[in-house]
Amino acid sequence: MTEPVSISLTVNGATHDLVVAPRKTLADVLREDLGLTGTHVGCEHGVCGACTILIDGAPARACLTYAVQMEGHELTTIEAVAKSGELTPLQRALTQVHGLQCGFCTPGIVLTFEVWLRDNPDPDEAGVREALSGNICRCTGYQNIVKAVLAAAAEMRRGAGA
Amino acid sequence: MTAAPFTQIGRALPRKEDARFLTGAGRYLDDIAPKGTLTASFVRAPHAHARILAINAEAARALPGVVGVFTGKDLALWTTNLRLAPPIEGLHPVEMTTLPIDKVRFHGDPVAVVVARDRYLAEDAAELVDVTYEVLPAITSAAAALAEGAALVDDALPDNLVSHQSFSAGNPLARQTEAARVVETQFDLHRHTHAPMETRGCLADWDRGREHLIMHIGTQAPHPMRSALASRLGLSENQVTVISPDIGGAFGQKIALYREELTVAALARHLARPVHWREDRLENLTAASHARETRCVTRAAVRADGRILGLELKLTEDFGAYCFYPANYMARVIAMILTGPYKIADYAFDVKVVLTNKCGNGPMRAPMAITSWVMEGTIDAVAHALRLDPLDVRRVNALGPADLPYRMATGELLEDITPLETLEAVVAAVGVPEFRARQKAALAEGRLLGLGFCSVVESTTYGSGFYKAAGIPGSGHEAAWVRIEPSGAVNASVGLMGSGQGYESPLAQAVAEGLGVMAEDVNVHMGNTDVAPYGMGSRGGRGATAGGGTLFLCAQKARDKVLAIAAGMLQINDTEGLRLFEGRVELMRGGAWEPTGLTLADVAKCAYLDPTNLPEGVDPGLDASLTYDPPPMTYSNATHACEIEIDRATGALRFDRYLVAEDCGTVLNPIVVQGQQQGAVAMGLSGALYEEVIYDATGQNLTATLADYTIASAVEMPNIELIAMHTPNRRTPAGIKGMAEGGIMGAIGVIAGAVNDALVPLGVSAQAMPFTPPRLRALIRSAGSGAPDIPRKERP
Numbered sequence: 001m002t003e004p005v006s007i008s009l010t011v012n013g014a015t016h017d018l019v020v021a022p023r024k025t026l027a028d029v030l031r032e033d034l035g036l037t038g039t040h041v042g043c044e045h046g047v048c049g050a051c052t053i054l055i056d057g058a059p060a061r062a063c064l065t066y067a068v069q070m071e072g073h074e075l076t077t078i079e080a081v082a083k084s085g086e087l088t089p090l091q092r093a094l095t096q097v098h099g100l101q102c103g104f105c106t107p108g109i110v111l112t113f114e115v116w117l118r119d120n121p122d123p124d125e126a127g128v129r130e131a132l133s134g135n136i137c138r139c140t141g142y143q144n145i146v147k148a149v150l151a152a153a154a155e156m157r158r159g160a161g162a
Numbered sequence: 163m164t165a166a167p168f169t170q171i172g173r174a175l176p177r178k179e180d181a182r183f184l185t186g187a188g189r190y191l192d193d194i195a196p197k198g199t200l201t202a203s204f205v206r207a208p209h210a211h212a213r214i215l216a217i218n219a220e221a222a223r224a225l226p227g228v229v230g231v232f233t234g235k236d237l238a239l240w241t242t243n244l245r246l247a248p249p250i251e252g253l254h255p256v257e258m259t260t261l262p263i264d265k266v267r268f269h270g271d272p273v274a275v276v277v278a279r280d281r282y283l284a285e286d287a288a289e290l291v292d293v294t295y296e297v298l299p300a301i302t303s304a305a306a307a308l309a310e311g312a313a314l315v316d317d318a319l320p321d322n323l324v325s326h327q328s329f330s331a332g333n334p335l336a337r338q339t340e341a342a343r344v345v346e347t348q349f350d351l352h353r354h355t356h357a358p359m360e361t362r363g364c365l366a367d368w369d370r371g372r373e374h375l376i377m378h379i380g381t382q383a384p385h386p387m388r389s390a391l392a393s394r395l396g397l398s399e400n401q402v403t404v405i406s407p408d409i410g411g412a413f414g415q416k417i418a419l420y421r422e423e424l425t426v427a428a429l430a431r432h433l434a435r436p437v438h439w440r441e442d443r444l445e446n447l448t449a450a451s452h453a454r455e456t457r458c459v460t461r462a463a464v465r466a467d468g469r470i471l472g473l474e475l476k477l478t479e480d481f482g483a484y485c486f487y488p489a490n491y492m493a494r495v496i497a498m499i500l501t502g503p504y505k506i507a508d509y510a511f512d513v514k515v516v517l518t519n520k521c522g523n524g525p526m527r528a529p530m531a532i533t534s535w536v537m538e539g540t541i542d543a544v545a546h547a548l549r550l551d552p553l554d555v556r557r558v559n560a561l562g563p564a565d566l567p568y569r570m571a572t573g574e575l576l577e578d579i580t581p582l583e584t585l586e587a588v589v590a591a592v593g594v595p596e597f598r599a600r601q602k603a604a605l606a607e608g609r610l611l612g613l614g615f616c617s618v619v620e621s622t623t624y625g626s627g628f629y630k631a632a633g634i635p636g637s638g639h640e641a642a643w644v645r646i647e648p649s650g651a652v653n654a655s656v657g658l659m660g661s662g663q664g665y666e667s668p669l670a671q672a673v674a675e676g677l678g679v680m681a682e683d684v685n686v687h688m689g690n691t692d693v694a695p696y697g698m699g700s701r702g703g704r705g706a707t708a709g710g711g712t713l714f715l716c717a718q719k720a721r722d723k724v725l726a727i728a729a730g731m732l733q734i735n736d737t738e739g740l741r742l743f744e745g746r747v748e749l750m751r752g753g754a755w756e757p758t759g760l761t762l763a764d765v766a767k768c769a770y771l772d773p774t775n776l777p778e779g780v781d782p783g784l785d786a787s788l789t790y791d792p793p794p795m796t797y798s799n800a801t802h803a804c805e806i807e808i809d810r811a812t813g814a815l816r817f818d819r820y821l822v823a824e825d826c827g828t829v830l831n832p833i834v835v836q837g838q839q840q841g842a843v844a845m846g847l848s849g850a851l852y853e854e855v856i857y858d859a860t861g862q863n864l865t866a867t868l869a870d871y872t873i874a875s876a877v878e879m880p881n882i883e884l885i886a887m888h889t890p891n892r893r894t895p896a897g898i899k900g901m902a903e904g905g906i907m908g909a910i911g912v913i914a915g916a917v918n919d920a921l922v923p924l925g926v927s928a929q930a931m932p933f934t935p936p937r938l939r940a941l942i943r944s945a946g947s948g949a950p951d952i953p954r955k956e957r958p
């Protein structure tokens with residue numbers, strides 16, 4: 001379990017050849033071996049959602065995943081979201097309505113909803129709150145995060161209609 | 163009253179921090195890892211109370227990759243003890259070693275530390291450290307701590323009552339004999355913990371050549387942290403630099419120098435290698451810092467119309483095993499400000515703080531959290547006992563505008579607050595008669611609706627005068643510098659350190675207002691003790707008044723020099739009739755401001771690069787610094803109201819409406835203030851309804867994961883409607899008052915009021931938090947059975 005093995009990981013479109021211990025979590029490998037420190041670790045037991053990344057486009061807990069399981073999968077982290085340097089409608093809405101404070105939970109929330117909004121382009125507040133319930137935020141009380149997601153959805157619908 | 167016409171203060175500017183946080187580019191403690199960094203992992207006590215007989219670390223040391231295993235005896239060679247002995251009557255002096263040597267005092271107490279190449283190895287090795295214990299009786303409640311012959315939590319003390327103070331003003335006992343009724347009410351606020359999303363951690367880097375410690379640590383108070391590190395490591399304060407990176411939440415948990423952090427610093431020095439530690443969530447929940455667990459009993463002597471003639475408070479706090487703060491630190495404030503928005507001249511308190519075998523208490527966002535619940539719950543109990551309208555009882559006791567300034571029985575001075583106005587504002591917004599009609603109709607269908615009110619007077623900024631009066635050594639002052647660089651760029655710094663609130667924009671606004679530039683053009687640097695001036699850091703609600711106020715005054719000082727130079731450059735005699743506005747020097751001519759063509763950059767260029775052209779008596783450069791000590795205390799105030807429904811079958815509670823009218827004076831940035839209001843209310847509600855640190859009878863902590871210590875999710879939390887009021891404080895710069903903790907006080911009080919209002923038809927009342935669904939359901943089922951409340955220690 002502790003003897004390192006060679007793996008190849010595809011993260012944000014780039015492939016990395018790594019030697020990691022099989023027991024090392026994906027969160028730790030992303031942060032320590034690849035320097036992608038935007039993935040945060042808040043509990044290491046699957047409750048807080050701070051470590052949420054996308055595995056093949058679906059949100060998942062990087063703290064509950066071993067890196068060695070990830071060969072052949074496409075991984076996306078927060079660093080890839082504002083690709084061109086321009087914030088997405090969701091990121092813009094989060095700053096406009098103050099949907100973040102310390103920012104520790106924020107990457108996990110952004111990744112969760114970048115995907116969720118694609119599947120739920122016209123959400124209601126209860127739906128957003130339900131989807132957000134997998135991410136703990138200790139700072140905001142959630143109100144402005146919910147507001148931002150709804151605002152981003154409206155903005156994206158306008159964009160799609162235009 | 164409206165605030166003065168500011169142009170930068172009060173702007174709804176988005177936060178400067180957001181762009182980096184939204185893109186994963188924030189830099190938190192665990193994101194910093196110099197080459198060759200070692201990792202520390204602590205071996206923690208499995209018992210609540212036990213003697214350490216032997217520690218065998220042979221197997222751990224033999225593990226490849228392990229650099230060393232160290233114990234309390236080693237740390238005692240490299241560090242001094244923490245001794246807390248402020249001259250406060252009734253407070254026992256206490257002293258602790260850096261790591262325990264003789265015995266452990268709570269489940270999670272660190273007994274040894276492993277240093278290894280990485281965290282995985284360090285944790286493996288920590289499991290191999292074999293500690294032999296002799297288990298001692300565990301003290302797991304305040305009552306057990308105070309029982310005759312109880313085991314001593316701290317062997318150096320005569321008993322477990324670590325702090326005991328009483329006070330009396332007027333004659334509360336005489337008022338009881340005159341009263342129509344004496345109403346006694348009990349309040350039990352359970353054990354909480356801060357649970358910031360980022361746990362504690364540090365990275366200590368000892369520069370062997372320079373003999374200098376660089377301590378990277380998320381801390382609310384960098385300079386006091388530096389002082390503590392230097393003194394306990396036997397270093398000079400010029401041999402330690404504290405650098406606080408971005409902090410993923412703190413809420414009071416990241417102020418004191420904890421034992422783990424001091425240990426890591428000592429090890430970095432001993433090993434001459436960078437040593438890193440980040441606690442895991444289990445450690446954070448069981449061994450970082452706890453809070454609250456306070457029982458209050460009030461006795462109110464009242465007239466038939468509900469007027470409170472006299473009030474007595476008995477308070478007992480279960481402080482846990484160790485004191486990182488003077489044990490009376492939190493409880494004292496509760497007792498001092500209890501009467502809050504009401505006129506009560508005859509007041510007495512008795513405050514006991516006891517040691518138990520639990521993780522030690524510290525200040526958690528609103529250390530005085532229980533205060534408003536106790537006062538408003540007392541008012542509600544009076545109304546219930548006398549069959550009066552709770553709002554009328556509030557009104558008959560309230561401080562009105564004519565009563566201000568008001569000297570409380572404890573000597574605290576209230577001024578520029580508006581408790582009656584915030585109360586009437588929420589009363590009007592709620593529509594009380596309409597609610598009562600809805601409540602009645604719902605009850606006819608068997609449904610339980612409740613409405614609560616809670617007024618809050620929040621102590622925000624603690625000036626040096628307060629500390630002096632409380633006998634606590636320390637200061638409430640703050641320090642700042644403002645520099646205009648040769649290009650005209652504006653840098654500033656202050657001793658505060660934010661932990662997520664978003665200080666960068668509002669503090670830049672305070673500088674911009676004082677100086678006369680745009681806030682966007684100001685950069686405020688915080689968290690590095692080599693850069694920032696020695697300030698007292700962030701705690702309570704002092705950020706805006708102490709931090710913003712000091713920066714505002716300092717920027718004005720810099721502006722005066724800018725204008726003096728500008729006057730010289732314009733060849734006019736004095737600065738009267740000159741101003742700096744949005745970075746341009748303007749001249750008053752015929753009642754209007756006109757451009758002079760000079761900018762701040764021109765003035766800066768002259769100040770730095772052409773000093774021979776400066777007016778006589780003006781020194782080169784543009785560099786101002788200043789310290790400021792706020793009044794002994796500033797207060798903000800608010801009234802919360804909420805409407806709830808409790809499901810009779812499940813005990814689940816639903817919010818129908820939540821309102822807050824808050825008067826926090828001049829506001830630096832309304833966006834940030836609104837975020838603090840919402841966040842504080844949510845934290846208060848989460849604590850009142852769901853969170854609880856639970857120890858079993860043997861002192862085992864049963865809530866060591868976030869699945870057990872349950873923080874409310876988005877599904878449970880309401881939207882909060884805010885009614886903003888802005889009565890400036892007459893004594894502070896720009897009229898700033900501060901805020902950010904009162905939301906907790908109001909939330910705890912208002913939810914209790916609403917729950918008990920809903921339960922009135924059942925003849926039961928809830929006196930012990932948290933009000934989890936199982937507890938509320940048990941309470942509902944107990945109705946009619948004669949049981950007033952369920953035992954609070956029973957795990958739901």
Ligand code: FES
Pocket residue numbers: 040041042043044045046047048049050051052061062063064
């Ligand atoms: S760190 Fe993965 S869910 Fe908390």
Ligand code: FES
Pocket residue numbers: 100101102103104105106136137138139140359410411662
């Ligand atoms: S912003 Fe701090 S935890 Fe969400």
